[in-house]
Amino acid sequence: MWTETAAPVAGRPLVPLSVGRVRFDVFKSLWLWAMLLPGLVFGLPAVTPALLAASLGMAFLTLCLGHSVGLHRGVIHRAYEAGPVVRGALLYLFVLTGLGGPLSWARLHAVRDYWQNQEDCPPYFAYRHPVWRDFVWNLHLRFEPADDRALARLPPGLLEDRWLRFLEWTWPLHVLALAAVTFAVGGPGAVAVFVCARTAVGILGHWFVGYAAHVWGEQRHVIPGSTESGTNVWLLGVLSFGEGFHNNHHAFASSARMGMRAEELDLGWLSLRGLEACGLVHSLQAWDRPPVKDRQAHQATPGASG
Numbered sequence: 001m002w003t004e005t006a007a008p009v010a011g012r013p014l015v016p017l018s019v020g021r022v023r024f025d026v027f028k029s030l031w032l033w034a035m036l037l038p039g040l041v042f043g044l045p046a047v048t049p050a051l052l053a054a055s056l057g058m059a060f061l062t063l064c065l066g067h068s069v070g071l072h073r074g075v076i077h078r079a080y081e082a083g084p085v086v087r088g089a090l091l092y093l094f095v096l097t098g099l100g101g102p103l104s105w106a107r108l109h110a111v112r113d114y115w116q117n118q119e120d121c122p123p124y125f126a127y128r129h130p131v132w133r134d135f136v137w138n139l140h141l142r143f144e145p146a147d148d149r150a151l152a153r154l155p156p157g158l159l160e161d162r163w164l165r166f167l168e169w170t171w172p173l174h175v176l177a178l179a180a181v182t183f184a185v186g187g188p189g190a191v192a193v194f195v196c197a198r199t200a201v202g203i204l205g206h207w208f209v210g211y212a213a214h215v216w217g218e219q220r221h222v223i224p225g226s227t228e229s230g231t232n233v234w235l236l237g238v239l240s241f242g243e244g245f246h247n248n249h250h251a252f253a254s255s256a257r258m259g260m261r262a263e264e265l266d267l268g269w270l271s272l273r274g275l276e277a278c279g280l281v282h283s284l285q286a287w288d289r290p291p292v293k294d295r296q297a298h299q300a301t302p303g304a305s306g
Contacts, residue, residue, distance in 0.1 A: 014124040014137070018146060019115070022124055025142035028100075031172070032139055032203055035098065039197030046189025055198045058096075060267075063202055064241040066093030068268040069275075072243070075164075076106050078155050079256035080272060081283040088163050098175045098199030099206060101168035106154055111143065113253075114150035121227035127214035134211045139203065175199065206243075209236050213246035221251035234264065242266035248287075257286040 014022045070090025073079045082090070091102055099105070115125040123129065124137060151159070158164065167174075179195045186194070217231035230246035237244030242258035245266065249258050259266030275281045285291070 013122075015122040015143065019122055020111075020143055020145040022137075022141050022143055024140060028142060029140040031098075032200065035196045035203070036200040038192050039200045041192075042189060043192035043197040046193055051186070051190060051193050055194050058194065059198055059202065060241075062093050062097040063206075064268055064271055065090055066095070067097055067099065067206070068241045068243055069271055070094050071102055071105060072109075073256045073268065073272070074281075075102070075158065076109050076154070077254055077256075079254055079285045080276075080281045082275075082281045084163075086275075086280045091163065091167060092174070095167050095171045095174050096178060097202050098195075099203060101171045102164050103159060103168040106158060106164075107145075107151065108143065110153040111145055111150040113153055116228035117223065117226045119225055119227060126227050127211065131211055131215075135207070138207050138210070205240070209233075209240045209244050210246075212236055213244050217244075217247070219247050221247055223250055226250075232264070238265045238267075241268040241271075243268070252287040254285050255287040256284050257288065260287065 070087070071094045074082060074087065074090060094102055112125050115121045124141075124143060127134070129137075175195065179191050182191045182194050212233050213231050213236060214228055215231065217233035217236075219229060219231050221229060223229045228250070230248075230250040232247045233244045235244075237246075237259065242264075243249075245258045245260070245264050248260045248264075249255075256272055257266060257269040258264075259269060269286075272281060272284060276284055
């Protein structure tokens, strides 16, 4: 259920009606708090070294390999190639993050990229507001576009992919199934830590890195004609598997490598190099590698990132 909101910012609507509408997303809001509150109330007292280690390992598998490597770099930006089994497995790991459906994320990413690379970017997609407001907008509202022009930024056929469509419709069930298995093995405390707290930290962490990496930090690259060029926040870049080096990503959107300096530790890139060494992925595109032939034309242009 969505409830429309039209709260203006400095006299401007969040988005013009010609661009789309912003609505309060009841399910999105409830999902966050249904994970956060049990994680805090029941998870903190139940934490053990073994359970914490298992949760951190699962966070790496889902957030690094699933979200950053699988969905963001692999599917949305096509910064490398992988067979259907590897690709499908990485996308399933993304679903287990509890962040949402892969197609919803791909659509929003395309729309956000499109408008952030315009000079007349609506307030909803531009980071010209305080962090508390972004907390409400990003984690409780949902954008409904007025047209599909921004979807041209996605690889052809992505929205018709059967595996992605299946995961889009069923993603909460997979998280709940993981919770059921965890309950059977470790009881309610394990669910509160391994599923609820981990999911809530993933949602909040992704949101905060996204905000910080557009507002604070270093900006070495400026994209001409764009409202947003992102920033690099070293600590968050390391902790978010490279995603916090967001100014680098804006400038080299088709690069699977987001860290550019020796100190910019990009665990997502290192993971991809490991997968490449095992023969599981190939044709890695990177800012410091020769261009890969036959790459999608729209992915070869800097500044196609959000």
